[in-house]
Amino acid sequence: MPKTPEPALQQADPSRWKALVFIALAQLMVVLDATIVNIALPSAQQDLGISDGNRQWVITAYALAFGGLLLFGGRIADLWGRKNAFIVGLIGFAVASALGGAATGEAMMLGARALQGAFGALLAPAALSLLAVMFTDAKERAKAFGIYGAIAGGGGAVGLILGGFLTEYLNWRWTFFVNIPFAVVAAVGAYLVIREPAGSRNRSPLDIPGVLLSTAGLVALVYGFTRAESDGWTDGVTVGLFVASVLLLGAFVVTEKLVKSPLLPLRVLLERNRGGVYLSLGLAVIAMFGLFLFLTYYLQVVEGYSPVKTGFAFLPMIAGMITGSTQIGARLMTRVPPRLLMGPGFLLAATGMLMLTQLEVGSSYTTLILPAQLLLGLGMGTAFMPAMSLATHGVDPADAGVASAMVNTSQQVGGAIGTALLNTIAASATTAYLTSHATEAAAGGPAAQLVQAQAMVHGYSSAIWWAVGILAVSAVIALTLINTGRPQTGPAAGADPDAADAEVKIPVVAH
Template sequence: MSETDPRRWKALIFIALAQLMVVLDATIVNIALPSAQQDLGISDGNRQWVITAYALAFGGLLLFGGRIADLWGRKRTFVTGLIGFAAASALGGAATGEAMMLGARALQGVFGALLAPAALSLLAVMFTDAKERAKAFGIYGAIAGGGGAVGLILGGFLTEYLNWRWTFFVNIPFAVIAALGAYFVIREPAGARNRSPLDIPGVILSTLGLVALVYGFTRAESAGWSDSLTVGMFVGSAVLLAAFVLVEAKVKSPLLPLRVLTERNRGGVYLSLGLAIIAMFGLFLFLTYYLQIVKGFSPVKTGFAFLPMIVGMITGSTQIGARLMTRVAPRLLMGPGFVVAALGMLLLTQLEIGTSYAGLILPAQLLLGLGMGTAFMPAMSLATHGVEPRDSGVASAMVNTSQQVGGAIGTALLNTIAASATTAYIADHAAGATTPAAQKLVQAQAMVEGYTSAIWWAVGILAAAAAIAFALINTGAQSGSPAASGSGDSEGAEDEVRIPVVAH
């Protein structure tokens, strides 16, 4: 697609729709889980696998999915991913038992791992003009950041007024419309494929290493950090990923060329984005529990309570990030963005049982959304900026990998911190609660104590993300031709702009 081809903007609609489906699927099932568990007879011990099966397949296969997009063609991979995701969603919605549900969730993860890197890398090779790239990534960044909160609203609405099965079935129209639109509208630039042979050892080591890492954090949440299998998973993951790096440094056609990872700006993006996602996922979890259990909100009301965050995210991404990206260095958007988000998170450390939604939670969410939207937008663009076209799929996959691993770490780490603070509070105050009413109050207060302890950690994590953005990201404003510093990528970036256009 040439820079004057209006179909690129139509293509963006279908890419954004697909990305929204993948992102909201990470949270939409959370609200429906209690109903699905009851209907399908899933035990409490296996309940977490409905979430974990998706996370493991998605997180573990992302690098492979990104490489497939580079090898096979992004449009073809994108459409295949959408069709597969729709089929897996239909299977999940029609599930008659535990095995069928878990299999469907794993399949959703597999096709999501094809779909997500292909979507981002299509944007990277289609939008090369700086101003248009800023607009396109502004829209994409708002969806990538706000989709989780949209999932909570949609999940609450479908569960309360229809049936938990609709949290799966709702993906089918999304996927079909996006696949048809992509098939007829997207014209992928020629010359951007990487036809070198597939690095099979790299695929095996990266997939097993990432699966072990994600599962280690997921298991730590339920079994504890000192559990032998949890520790074994972390050790195994470290060994496998170290072996993966050694293999990638030596093979002729690596799955993840180290040039993608070692360029300081992209490295800074992957690291700071992963940390920010740790804080965000933890917050979604605690605020959902706080609103439903402590404040007594219905699933639908809880979903709508997240609207200020979505509004802030869209405003930060499209009105601040997109407008300033071509004039301001990315670190001057990302660093302050994470600081503003940390200030919003800091407000939430003041949560109490009787906290006013309008007085504290709403302004905190607006700050969080504005900060995250402003930071996410240049981060998404910079992650694929100046990358050689043949590497754009795997560079995009690294963005998604840092988000997936960050989400798994955030849920497990912050949940564990919250649980231990809650237990400690109950141990200290249980003796004084002699009536049922007093015991109930101590229980609620203990929960809030747990949430605020974990939120303090999230504040620190966001501050670390801001520090990394300021320290590592040193490229200038993304105007003119892409200017990646330090790794010889700028030559590849020029190639990206000059790619001849052919219709598939």
């Protein structure tokens, strides 16, 4: 009799595919929100009277709350129950979106964005860990994470299209209101469909010092990179934020070694394969964020595309990501080791990025930008899919939420670094180009305008070269650090014995 619960845990959840629909819908909403507001920002700024100096806070408030609270949100999901955290996160996100859409001034807008980030930090790790514990079969998990990976990778570009449509044909407020139906449908569906596996919660006491130190450290780190973009790397406050971040996160690591029930058990972070995923994925996101930024500016500012046309111009990348994730990654994940998908995937993406270093004023979309995007999408989709699945492979289900949160954290920090670092490189290269072509720039007329455009494109190209190098480093890390075999071959090499034991009893967790 005592053994009867175990087979039940091993059985696949009959509602798992229905649950995937609602989890994917929630993920799409969160990813959309990262880019959809960017398109609407100029209109919102004008309507609400937000100053140029404070404009960045519409983006930064969300990023700081989301990035800073992710580990806490993941731990709350483990403690409180992933289904509960998921539904509360969705409802909170919908309320925050309604406040943002109804904003009457700067303070209300910034508060709504911070609230969105906070509930997003609860929602995202809960969604990932729910998928992880619901899909027990390796092949089915590959398909599920293939779909999830395609949404996570391509949703940002969909946000550009939707944001363009809503801003151009309705009103910027609809870029917030559009989240409400997504959230309501996902929350109702989750309530009715999702059945969280029994015995997978982590009921140990909450590590309050760890929460405070990790949140403060991550906020300081993300804000440091945000300030570096606007105020420079040598700005006193920027340097102070980076120093504070190092001290706070260092104290967090020490605390996690000493406390009985750590917020982030260091075994989750230091296991070779998971560490390789967090590092390679974070670096790849640096490159991708830079590309979105530069390609958007190139198409709109240099080539004169409308917001809607710019969004549609990203469709080849979305198609590539969906194909790479669902047709290549998902099909091969159970047949080859993850590193043989991630390494070549990052290299293929680097090849697409390399093509974009040839951008010039008037470059052909059909012969340069389109094929480059296809390669980028195929490569990133192929790499992201096994990375997400492997990120919490072998982790005890009780740690599923916080392990999933680590993937989100690496992506969020990578995004902040990518935007600041690559934008700084591009700006420096643009300035250097203008200095060396000062005579033509001073001449005025069409010739000066051409030099300005050429300088911008030169800056983008210079930064994209760095992105190529970063993707190549991601590939090297994936090929050298990640050494686990195919999912069927058992726990990852070097995984904790406890985690390996947990795999036998409870579904393998994957992000």
